[in-house]
Amino acid sequence: MIPVDFLPKAKKLKLISLFSGCGGMDLGFRGDFNVMGKRYERNPYDILFSNDIVQKACDTYSYNFDHEAYCCDIKELDYSLLPKADVVIGGFPCQDFSLAGKRKGLSTDRGKLYIEMKKVIEYIKPMAFVAENVDGIRRSKAGDDTSALDIILDDFRNLGYNVVYKVLNAADYGVPQNRIRVIIVGIKADLHKFMKYPKPTNGNDCDNPWITSREAIDDLWDMIDKTTIKNHTSKDYSKAKFYPGKHTQGNCRIKADKPSPTIRSEHHGNIEGHYRTTNPNVPDDMTGWRRLSVRECARLQTFPDNFEFPVSSSDAYKQIGNAVPPVLAWHIARALYISLYM
Template sequence: MSANTFYKKSPLEVNTKALTLRDKRKIKVVSLFSGCGGMDLGFKGGFHFMGEEYEENPFEIVFSNDIFSAAMKVYEHNFGHIGIEESIADIDLNIIPKADMVIGGFPCQDFSLAGKRKGLTSERGRLYEHMIRVIKHCNAKMFVAENVDGIRTNKAHANLDSTALDTILKDFEKVGYNVQYKVLNAADYGVPQTRKRVIIFGVRKDISSNIFYPEPSHSEEGLLGRAWVTAKEAIDDLWDKIDDPYILNHTSKDYSKAKFYPGKKMQGNNRIAADKPAGTIRAEHHGNIEAHYRTHNIEDENNMEGWRRLSIRECARLQSFPDDFNFIVSASSAYKMIGNAVPPVMGWHIARAAYYTLMKEDYSGAILSPKVTTY
C-alpha cells in the first residue's frame, strides 16, 4: 500500500467562516517560496473579493522569501514588507526569526502532470528538504505545505513503487510532526477556478494529533453550500474596460498578444467557459494564457480573429486576488507569479483551519462556533 494512503486519514473539517478569530492571539509565521504572496495574503486576511469580506486573521508574517525577483518586488509593494530574494538553499538560518508556523508552496513544476515530472530526481524537486531545515530551525509548532495534485502519482524514483508524496510525508514526520494531507479544490471555497492542490498539515507531536481542514463552502451543483463561482460572475464586468484608469493591470499592455492558430491543438489555443469556473491558471502559460469566453464583434465564436487573451487583472480575479492587489511588473512576469500563487481566498480558509488546529485550547476544550465534520 502506498504510504500516502496511510497518511490520508479520515479528515476532520471545521467551518472556517463560523470561527471567531478577530481578537485571538497572533501567531508569528515564516513564509517560504512566498512568490507574490497568495498564501500570505490568505493568512493575513483583511481583504475583499467579489463583494465578500475576508476578515483579518491572527497571523503575523515575520519573514518571507523567494528567488523570483519580480515576485518579491510585487510582494514588497503590496505587503509593505521586504522579503529576502535568495535561493532557500543558500539562506543563512541565522537571519530567519523563530516562529510558531512555517508555510510554503515548495516548487511544483517537477511534480505537475503538465510538466516533465522529474520529481525528486531534480534539485528543484528536493527543495522541500530546505523547508524542513527551516521548520527545525524555528522549532515550529505547525507547518503548512502546498503542492500540485500530481505529487500523489509522481514516482519518487524510477525503480521504486513509492510516490514523491510518500517520501515527502515520511521526511516531514521524521523531524517530529504528525502529518496529514488532503486534496483541496479552490472552487470549493469560492474561487472561480478549478484548481486542485495537495495541502499538507504538520503539527509537532508534543502538541496535538488532531488536524482540521476547512469545510467546503461551495460545491459544483450547490447541493453543499453555494454553487461554484463561474468565470462570468468573476470577470464579466471587466470585458469592455480595457484601459480604464480605475482598474489595475487591465490595460492594452496587460494582456498577451500571442497569436492563436486555427485547427491546431496546442497550449493556449482555447478559451475558458463562461458558465463554470475557469480551468487552472498555470505559471507555464506565459504568453499562451487562455482566451476570454467573449469575442470581439464576430458572430462566429470559433473565429479566432475575435478572441482576446485574458488580462492580468482577469487572471488575478480568477485566482481570487482582490482588485487593489497591484502587479507592478511586466505582463509576462505577472502571468507567471499569478499562475504560481495559492489563491488568497483558499489560503484564507486554510489559514483559519490551521489556526483552529493549533489553538483549539483557546476554545476551552469545546467546539463553540465552528461546525466540525468527520467522515
C-alpha cells in the same frame, strides 16, 4: 472538515513564509481583503519573514505588503536572519511534479527543494507548518511502490510532527477556478492535535454553487484602458495569435458559466482567451478573440483589485500562475488556527 466562520480567541501566531512568490498564500494567511464583493477578515497571524529566489516576485511582494521579501536562494539562506515563529508556510516548487510538466520529481535539485523547507522547520521548531503542491506529487514515483509524496510526508514526520495531507479544489472554497492542490499540514506531535481541513463553501454538496468565470471577470471585458483598476490595459494582455483548428495550449477560450481552468505559470503568452468575442454569431471565428488580461487572471486567482503587479505582463502572468489563491489560503489559515486552539 470544519466551518471557519468563527475563530477561537487566542494569541496571534508569528509566521515565516518560504517560496513566497508574489504573496498569494501570505495574503490569505493575513486576511483583510475584499474579493468579488466579499470581505475576508483579518486572520490572527503576523508575517515576520518572507523569502523567494525570484527578484521580480519579491518586488511584487514588497510592493503589496508592509514588509519586504528577502530575496535569495533558500539553499543560501542565513538562518540567523530568521525570527522565532509559530508557523512556517510555503509552496515549494511544483514544476517537477506537475502532470503538465516533464515530471522529473525528486530526481532534480528543484524537486528536492522541500528539503530546504524541512531544514527551516527543524531549525525554527514551529508549532505547525503548511506546505502546498500540485496533485501530481501523489503520482510522481520515487520507487517501486513509493510516491514523492510518501517520502516527503515521512521526512516531515521524522521531525516530530503529526503530518496529514488532503487534496483540495480551490473552486470548492469560492475561487472561480478549478485548481487542485495537495495541502500538507504538520502539527507538533507533543501537542496531540491534527489538522482539521476547512469545510467546502461552494459546489454540488453546498448551498452555494461554484463561482463562474463570468461572475469573476465579466465587468472587465470592455474596460481595457478605461478603468483605474491596475493591470488591465492594452499592455496587460498577451497579443499572441490564435490558430484555427489547432489543439494547443492556450488556443482556446475559458467557459463563461464554469470556473476557469487552472491558471498556470507556464502559460505566459499562451494564456487562454476570454469567453467573449466580437463575432458571437460565429463562435469559431478567432479574429475577435482576446486573451485574458493580467487583472482578469488575478481575479480568477482571487487577488483583490488593489493588489498590484508592478512588473511586465509576462512576469505578472508567471507570478499569478505560481501563486496559491488567497481565498483558498484564507480558509486553510483559519482551519489551522481552529485545529490548534479547539
